[in-house]
Amino acid sequence: MTLQDIGFDHWFAAQTAELGSDGCGFARISAVDRGSYIIHDARREVPAELSGKLAYRIERPADLPCVGDWVTAQWYNNDTAAIIHQVFPRKSFLRRKTPGEAIEHQMIAANVDTAFLVQSCHFDFNPRRLERYVVMATDGNVEPVVLLTKTDLVTEEALETTLAIVRSVTTAQVMALCTITGSGFAALQQTLLPGKTYCLLGSSGVGKTTLVNRLVGQEAFATQAVSGTGEGIHTTTRRQLVVLQSGALLIDTPGMRELGLIGDGEEVDMGFEDIAALAERCRYADCRHAHEPGCAVRAAVELGELPKDRFESFVKLKKESAFYGMSQLEKRQKDKAFGRFVKSVKKRRKN
Incomplete structure (x- = not known):
């Protein structure tokens, strides 16, 4: 090797x-x-x-x-x-806001080629959370791929509905998997290329560790029985990279409950390609899609071309990203000011 x-x-x-x-x-x-x-x-x-x-x-x-x-x-x-x-400088990355009140980035993984966004078809599926994962991936120059697990726990009709919702949220590739029957795993393994790095992202209990064990071909990580609802029990406690037999590299991560975003809002635009395309038709280049005349985004909502809940999620994430981004900027300015103060005190003492 x-x-x-x-x-x-x-x-x-x-x-x-x-x-x-x-x-x-x-x-x-x-x-x-x-x-x-x-x-x-x-x-x-x-x-x-x-x-x-x-x-x-x-x-x-x-x-x-x-x-x-x-x-x-x-x-x-x-x-x-x-x-x-x-x-080394990072070619790509996955990051989020540090959980809690702290205004800092927390790195999830670096130099990742593809992020597998894992959601269960049964209890965990949440399109709003999926939007956050997509934004996280595109912000870090990582290709998102959606993995829907536990397809055996839903009917074919319910699965088709879920797939339709995913396709309305993102243009990313989506794959449906079942660890019980093995359905979908052959297609997944064909996407794993030697020397490329893949990362599993998802909430606790959606089946990430089971996915890793199946791809590795052995019980590389411990798993626990699922609950009566089909919800898995969280087992991964640290971020770890493993080399698969195919030569691909896979990073497993602990489940994440909070997916806060920090930035200037541009990373949100990258995760909402449909809204970004509509925004190009707005009368004003700096349209905030609030009350400005000639807003193509609001017009699409009113005509039913853009789901209202997706637009509301977009607005919420833009505000959240801008708020934390400004807070982080203010924090850095204060840190720099304090650093200059400490240096000036040391200089006076030397003199």
Whole structure:
């Protein structure tokens, strides 16, 4: 196995001259758990820690290495452990707002080619949550693919209705799967290409770990029995990258309850392609689709061409993204002002 086999393509190779250093090699973060890291250099996986210099330079949690990141590392103790010295720029990423009141990004995974957005046909299906996942993927330059699981728990008519709803939410590819019968898995496996990185995103209990075990071909991760409603019990506790027999790389993630967005609102536009296309016909280029005359988006809602609940979801996500984005900007400005204050105090003390 080589670095190329675990995703080190030409984009990363072009940066090695700048990031390389004597005594160090390149590796990929394959697991993160409460500040502990495991790195993979195509030969082995070993535990790793941040160098003091790297830890000192990190200004915010999103700058810490996450699963999928490429790093420069130095091995020691007979190559059984390593120190991470530098992190490569990210080609793509999956991130969300940190859960709770904190206004920061939380990295989910980096350098992902395709995000599998997993929802159960039975208890979990939620088009509004799916919209958030689509926005998260497109914001990070990641291709979204929707996976509908537990198709055995619904009728064919109900499944067709669910598929129609998904297609009204996103133009992304959608696949229906059943872990009991194996239906849909052959088609899924054909999409998994060697050296490409895929990530599973979804709420707890929708069947992500079962999907991983079936794709790996063994019980790589523990699962628990489902409840009486068909809802699975959450088992994944950390983000982890595994290499499949096909050569594809798969990242499993713990279930996410909160999917807050941070930005200037443009990432929402990318996740709502139908509304973005309508907006191009608005009279004003900066139309907010509120009360402006000549708004093609509101006109589509009134004519029934655009579902009202989808438009309301779009407006809600735009406001949420803009609010947290502005809050984060203000926070950074305050942090910078405080940093300048500390430097000025140190300077006066020296004088």
